[in-house]
Amino acid sequence: MSTVTKIAGVASAGMMLFMGIKKAYSAYHGNEQEEEAKTMKKPGEDGRMLRRDFEENPKDYFLDHRRRQKLEKTVRMNETK
Template sequence: MSGKDKDTSIITLVVGAVAGVAAVAYGIASLFSGSSGKTMKAPGRDSRMFRANFEKNPSGYFRDLRNK
């Protein structure tokens, strides 16, 4: 492999790594952002849920919780 091929290979590797890190950061950011905003502990479960979804229909949430 010539010196120029090694340089191109290293640049390609670095660009790929930067793109991968950017994609992961975007994915993580999209998990925590959105129109629903704040989260809360889901009542009766060991997980989190969007507060706006619960406040929209709390009786429906508990009805569905009992049916599962």
């Protein structure tokens, strides 16, 4: 085995180890953050959503909500024809 092959093998093994540790860390701490995230009822809809997603940009939420309502209405009208 050449020196370059050995170095490449050690580097890829090190990278895989690093990625595994990073993934495990993110999985553990990501769950903590989700548990602490506050939710709220979706305005004008059934279900819940993360409060921070709504608070970051409520204007876009309502624009998207109105677009979905118009689309659903159009689909229902086309189904009855």
